[in-house]
Amino acid sequence: MSNLITLFLNSLFISAVTFGGGSQPLFEDIAVHRFHWINLTDFSALLAFGYATPGPAVFGTATFIGYRLAGLGGALVGSLGVFLIPWMLALVAARYLGFLSGNRHMRYFGQGVGLAAAGLLISTAWSIARQSSYGLGAILICACAGYAAYRKVNPLFILLAGLLIGLILK
Numbered sequence: 001m002s003n004l005i006t007l008f009l010n011s012l013f014i015s016a017v018t019f020g021g022g023s024q025p026l027f028e029d030i031a032v033h034r035f036h037w038i039n040l041t042d043f044s045a046l047l048a049f050g051y052a053t054p055g056p057a058v059f060g061t062a063t064f065i066g067y068r069l070a071g072l073g074g075a076l077v078g079s080l081g082v083f084l085i086p087w088m089l090a091l092v093a094a095r096y097l098g099f100l101s102g103n104r105h106m107r108y109f110g111q112g113v114g115l116a117a118a119g120l121l122i123s124t125a126w127s128i129a130r131q132s133s134y135g136l137g138a139i140l141i142c143a144c145a146g147y148a149a150y151r152k153v154n155p156l157f158i159l160l161a162g163l164l165i166g167l168i169l170k
Contacts, residue, residue, distance in 0.1 A: 007078050011077075014030075027065065047061070
């Protein structure tokens with residue numbers, strides 16, 4: 001039970017302090033390194049699955065970790081924890097959206113938070129890459145995936161191509 005409370009509180013915290021992405025490094029720190037709820041290989045797979053499915057990856061992350069902890073009940077706790085704060089903020093933002101969209105400070109805030117989230121995602125990618133085997137094949141998969149993402153190829157196709165290339169190389 002204490003793991004579920006810890007997951008709920010950490011999910012609330014993560015959803016309150018991350019905007020536009022960037023939650024993955026925090027989940028990695030909490031679920032993989034601090035509490036050892038899942039290992040880094042599972043975390044890597046969960047991120048790949050999260051980016052291949054519709055919706056924000058943060059919901060899938062919290063749900064998967066909760067499911068690993070306590071089955072369906074844990075999945076519900078993780079999902080609720082990560083969903084509650086953004087839902088409340090969306091209700092408030094909807095009321096003041098007209099005012100906020102014209103405010104230049106809010107535009108600067110959004111730009112700054114977006115850049116910080118990009119830095120956190122790079123940090124997570126580096127953490128995952130460190131546990132992968134290096135070699136020409138890995139570099140090729142990474143470069144091709146980056147280029148395909150830049151060209152706006154569907155992430156599901158990128159992941160499937162990476163899977164096929166990885167299987168062929170191994």
